[in-house]
Amino acid sequence: xxxxxxxxxxxxxxxQGISLNTISKQYHISKHTSSKVKRRKEELEFxxxxxxxxxxxxxxxLFFPNLYESEDIYAPIDYEYIHNELSKPGVTLKLLWNxxxxxxxxxxxxxxxxxxxxxxxxxxxNHNYTNHIQHKPGIRTEVDWSGPTMHYTVPSxxxxxxxxxxxxxxxxxxxxxVEATKDMKxxxxxxxxxxxxxxxxxxxxxxxxxxxxxxVVMHPKNxxxxxxxxxxxxGNHYMTAIMPAQVRKPKQKxxxxxxxxxxxxVIIASLRNREFNSFEELYKAVRERLEVFNSTPFQxxxxxxxxxxxxxxxKTLRPLPEFPFxxxxxxxxxxxxxxxxxxxxxxxxxxxxEYVGKMVDIKVTETTLTTYYQNKxxxxxxxxxxxxxxxxxxxxxxxxxxVKVTEWDDERIKKWASKIGPYTRxxxxxxxxxxxxxxxxxxxxxSVLHLSDKYSKERLEISCQIALSKYPSPRYxxxxxILANNQDRQNLQENxxxxxxATGHLRGPEFYGGRSK
Numbered sequence: 001x002x003x004x005x006x007x008x009x010x011x012x013x014x015x016q017g018i019s020l021n022t023i024s025k026q027y028h029i030s031k032h033t034s035s036k037v038k039r040r041k042e043e044l045e046f047x048x049x050x051x052x053x054x055x056x057x058x059x060x061x062l063f064f065p066n067l068y069e070s071e072d073i074y075a076p077i078d079y080e081y082i083h084n085e086l087s088k089p090g091v092t093l094k095l096l097w098n099x100x101x102x103x104x105x106x107x108x109x110x111x112x113x114x115x116x117x118x119x120x121x122x123x124x125x126n127h128n129y130t131n132h133i134q135h136k137p138g139i140r141t142e143v144d145w146s147g148p149t150m151h152y153t154v155p156s157x158x159x160x161x162x163x164x165x166x167x168x169x170x171x172x173x174x175x176x177x178v179e180a181t182k183d184m185k186x187x188x189x190x191x192x193x194x195x196x197x198x199x200x201x202x203x204x205x206x207x208x209x210x211x212x213x214x215x216v217v218m219h220p221k222n223x224x225x226x227x228x229x230x231x232x233x234x235g236n237h238y239m240t241a242i243m244p245a246q247v248r249k250p251k252q253k254x255x256x257x258x259x260x261x262x263x264x265x266v267i268i269a270s271l272r273n274r275e276f277n278s279f280e281e282l283y284k285a286v287r288e289r290l291e292v293f294n295s296t297p298f299q300x301x302x303x304x305x306x307x308x309x310x311x312x313x314x315k316t317l318r319p320l321p322e323f324p325f326x327x328x329x330x331x332x333x334x335x336x337x338x339x340x341x342x343x344x345x346x347x348x349x350x351x352x353x354e355y356v357g358k359m360v361d362i363k364v365t366e367t368t369l370t371t372y373y374q375n376k377x378x379x380x381x382x383x384x385x386x387x388x389x390x391x392x393x394x395x396x397x398x399x400x401x402x403v404k405v406t407e408w409d410d411e412r413i414k415k416w417a418s419k420i421g422p423y424t425r426x427x428x429x430x431x432x433x434x435x436x437x438x439x440x441x442x443x444x445x446x447s448v449l450h451l452s453d454k455y456s457k458e459r460l461e462i463s464c465q466i467a468l469s470k471y472p473s474p475r476y477x478x479x480x481x482i483l484a485n486n487q488d489r490q491n492l493q494e495n496x497x498x499x500x501x502a503t504g505h506l507r508g509p510e511f512y513g514g515r516s517k
Contacts (some may be wrong), residue, residue: 007059008051010037015048016240019409031447037063075100075108076115078125084138093117093173133172138316140206141240142256143168143193145184148264150286151274163282166192167263170200171255174298175309178263178290180283187327190234194325200309202317203238208256211244230327233422237325266293326365333359339442344369347388348439349381350398410438413445419450421461423468430473455483463490 006027013023020038023030025045037175040046053061077100085091094117101110111119146165153160164184177196181188197203213265216317227235227242267289276282294306334342336355341348344362349369351360364383371379381393410432417428428445435441452460463482467474482488484495 056331071110074111075104078120079120082120098377137172137313138204140208141168141170141204142208144210146255148268150268152279152282155277167256167260169256169259170313173305173308173313175258175294178286180286190230190327203240204240204241204317208243208245234325282325318482328363328365330363332361334362335359337443338446347448348392349382350394351379352398353400391438416449420457422462424461427464427474444475448479450480459488466491
């Protein structure tokens with residue numbers, strides 16, 4: 001409003017007979033202005049009883065028309081258009097004001113930037129658009145663990161197993177994602193973040209999380225935030241900035257905090273009387289309730305979370321990379337065994353035979369095992385599930401010709417053992433008998449036979465004899481301990497003394513002049 005004082009109040013006070021001096025002093029209106037209002041009132045023969053029929057703007061134009069004439073020289077502003085444009089990523093009031101100034105071509109003047117901003121603020125207040133000002137679509141995702149938990153019961157044992165809930169929310173649409181998990185470890189946290197983006201169908205510019213240990217190493221008051229290597233790699237893979245909220249500042253991720261409270265009612269409380277006999281059953285029920293939660297209409301806003309997301313926010317998300325992020329674990333300096341394989345979790349994976357005896361590094365994800373030699377990838381295998389044991393993953397081209405025929409290796413090892421002695425052959429036979437897969441016995445058998453290179457064939461044979469008297473199927477560690485402690489030599493000396501005691505000089509009857517019968 002062009003009039004900077006309360007014109008309506010001034011007219012009401014005049015109508016009550018209060019003097020101009022009193023009005024000027026008590027209500028901080030200059031005497032010149034109050035006198036001008038009184039003269040204008042008399043000129044217009046204005047009836048104060050009709051004061052309620054006029055708005056403040058209409059009243060100002062009636063009493064001070066000259067002040068409002070200047071406003072006609074300014075180009076009008078479509079604040080509804082301004083509001084809609086502000087919801088787009090990267091759009092600011094400064095940018096829109098510059099565009100407004102450029103588009104004017106009818107001889108009028110643009111308003112100042114400060115007046116432009118004040119006008120938009122009044123427009124927002126009149127239309128209750130505060131939620132759209134705070135959040136823009138596709139900009140941020142807020143993530144957290146739910147405080148309240150769930151559980152299921154194992155039918156066979158009656159054990160009650162706790163289940164945790166991962167929660168994520170897009171602040172603009174309030175569209176949310178909830179996933180039931182068995183733990184809150186780092187791998188689980190990363191996988192939940194990956195599943196979240198897959199559920200949304202895209203990624204946002206920022207991910208705002210709590211200062212959880214599985215994601216944040218250090219969040220100092222001053223200085224750079226340090227994320228865990230895995231969480232940092234996840235952010236780089238999806239081109240999203242991981243931005244932990246400040247310590248004890250839950251309002252910085254208020255949307256997900258609110259969602260955690262809502263799902264406690266919509267999901268946890270609504271399923272409280274339902275018995276779950278497996279994690280999979282509970283997981284499915286949580287997903288079903290999540291769809292209900294996202295589809296329920298807002299109470300103070302048009303549409304539902306799902307409708308706002310699909311109509312507005314979904315198209316602003318960044319596309320997902322071609323391959324999803326996989327949590328990986330590195331294991332360094334693994335020796336390639338003589339059977340051209342490396343061991344991982346009691347299973348064996350082949351490596352090209354030229355790397356036998358060399359140290360390699362392996363990278364393991366949920367689905368693959370990759371071998372590296374001096375930072376160069378040399379092989380990729382599909383990793384066996386954790387419940388599989390003593391299984392071999394072998395590529396034919398990794399094996400030399402002499403090893404491809406497995407029967408020859410088996411026979412060659414046994415022939416080598418026979419040349420050393422019967423007890424050594426017995427040890428080797430027992431190794432193969434206790435191996436579920438024949439190839440599994442190659443490395444332990446060869447380890448035993450190579451002891452003859454360090455010590456001797458005779459000592460190895462004696463140590464095998466000693467070991468067989470103590471263990472049903474001796475291995476390298478048993479025989480090496482016997483040889484390292486010289487137990488084979490001690491045993492040999494004891495046997496020689498026994499033979500000397502048992503062997504005497506027996507004289508026959510001829511020695512005494514008699515005849516043998």
